[in-house]
Amino acid sequence: MRNTKTPAVLISEVGPRDGLQSVDAVMATADKFKWITALHAAGLREIEVGSFVPAKLLPQMAGTADVVRHALTLPGLTVMALVPNLRGAQAALAAGVHKLTIPVSASAAHSLANVRKTREEMVAEVRNIVALRNEIAPSVKIEANMSTAFGCTIQGEVKEDDVVWLATQVIAAGADESGLSDTTGMANPAQVRRLFNKVRAAIGDKTGAAHMHNTRGLGLANCLAAYDVGVRTFDASLGGLGGCPYAPGASGNVVTEDLVFMFEAMGVPTGIDIGKLIAARAPLIAGLPGEPVYGMTPEAGLPKGFVPARSTEAADV
Amino acid sequence: MRNTKTPAVLISEVGPRDGLQSVDAVMATADKFKWITALHAAGLREIEVGSFVPAKLLPQMAGTADVVRHALTLPGLTVMALVPNLRGAQAALAAGVHKLTIPVSASAAHSLANVRKTREEMVAEVRNIVALRNEIAPSVKIEANMSTAFGCTIQGEVKEDDVVWLATQVIAAGADESGLSDTTGMANPAQVRRLFNKVRAAIGDKTGAAHMHNTRGLGLANCLAAYDVGVRTFDASLGGLGGCPYAPGASGNVVTEDLVFMFEAMGVPTGIDIGKLIAARAPLIAGLPGEPVYGMTPEAGLPKGFVPARSTEAADV
DSSP states (O other), X not given: OTTOOOOSSEEEEOIIIIIGGGSSSOOOHHHHHHHXXXXXXXXXXXXXXXXXXXXXTOGGGTTHHHHHHHHTTSTTOXXXXXXXXXXXXXXXXXXXXXXXXXXXXXXXXXXXXXXXXXXXXXXXXXXXXXXXXXXXXXXXXXXXXXXTTTOBTTTBOOOHHHHHHHHHHHHXXXXXXXXXXXXXXXXXXXXXXXHHHHHHXXXXXXXXXXXXXXXXXXXXXXXXXXXXXXXXXXXXXXXXXXXXXXXXXOOOBOBHHHHHHHHHHHTOOOSOOHHHHHHTHHHHHHHSTTOOOOOHHHHHOOOTTOOOOOOGGGGOO | OTTOOOOSSEEEEOIIIIIGGGSSSOOOHHHHHHHHHHHHHTTOOEEEEEEOSOXXXXXXXXXXXXXXXXXXXXXXXXXXXXXXXXXXXXXXXXXXXXXXXXXXXXXXHHHHHHHSSOHHHHHHHHHHHHHHHHHHOTTOEEEEXXXXXXXXXXXXXXXXXXXXXXXXXXXXXXXXXXXXXXXXXXXXXXXXXXXXXXXXXXXXXXXXEEEOBOTXXXXXXHHXXXXXXXXXXXXXXXXXXXXXXXXXXXXXXXXXXXXXXXXXXXXXXXXXXXXXXXXTHHHHHHHSTTOOOOOHHHHHOSOXXXXXXXXXXXXXX
């Protein structure tokens, strides 16, 4: 295996959805094309390109169908979109996405605030979306990731049993995978290890991505903790753009640049060229003038003598 | 053991030395007193209060003997000072410190740049300082921590064998412990685990602190990695103040507030009250007007329903 660069982890870029929907400015659709093209050129192979929600609720997501059509021209890219309900799924499948992501809140209070549905109603919605997918686009994958899995800014603690229960429910409803999202930046590494282990015990290899925020600076430590217990898909946002507008006090996603640097430095291949990844900040900045972007690695530069991961062999750390 | 709060880790605050010496402004000695008093009130039990170097080289450290005398009045506090050479050690021992820390560079190039001595000359200096300590203050502890253990901005890679060799040398020279410092912010979690394991295999329980920087955002992930392989002492700097002026491009230390939040959230007691720790930023800011301070946890606040670590029992993560 030496000298191959088969990725050992999948970095799923969520900036064009999670990032853009959290800022007030609206990126023009043509600028989204340029940004997504640059992300793909850096080696990203899964991008959440937008969400299918009413444009009057989220004007930032107005051009998502066009963005999907552009992204579908990029070879080897899994084009993912967020859909909160059946109507969104219909539009996403019509646009031709490869993968749907449905947010399901582990916190009862957050579920009502975010999608105005109970958790049980969201499980039913997952079931309806699965039925639609089975009927008209059986090759499309569906993930149902759990928001507020590690705590909620509205209700505080979220019981681990609730998370495991909901993961089991959405998989029983036909979702292909279910990951855990730290929507509110409340997770800690011990909790990340414990909860991913519990969820894996319940749903096995249908356990999905770790979606971590850096609200209290623990984003990368939490990703490391998830990696340690076998998670291999990580959501991140270029420049740390993003957060959840319905979770007051929550701040940005894990920074893609820093996450990729961490894994590559550890000898875990990501398939991503860090230089090109940093270059992909230019179309983001050009498309959102004046919006702050973050990232320690882009500011510091790569270390002298830095060697990216060379093989999957080194991934046993 | 439940409901005890015996600390499971020792957070060693280095801001009054590593932090202050990296900024241009000079904090007045009286302001240092107030800041150190506030750090102690928050529960910190080891503070590197300054360094004994010529005031013309580092005017920020001019009042260190007075600062030591003040710190010695605080009950239960281990008062530590950095000394680069025998002359510094004489002054530190005369002032009455409990512990000396001697920086020894694993990188040959950094050693010459930082202390104008080869690594072998620094080992001889450690030996001389140990002899002095044995003669006049045998109860004083000596740590010889390795700068640039994970990489060097001047020479690039630092061989792991060099680090293990130097750790062995300084312990043979009579140092009580030797820790590993990521002076340049180049460490990654896999390297941290591997190198601490190698050093522990060589010098056993004389393995000292992890001193991590957050240059590329990996500071807390690296501390987690060190914790995972048995490290229980962590250097950090309130507000992330600090860095090494002789390692170009290096930036601040791990933020004490975020590090303490991480451990407490994980159920690992630190002995530190986070509220009082955040309050200790006020005398830092008052003593260094206009100097930026960092920290995600102070900005975000503690999570709703946050419970600090309750016992040492929960520390098995």
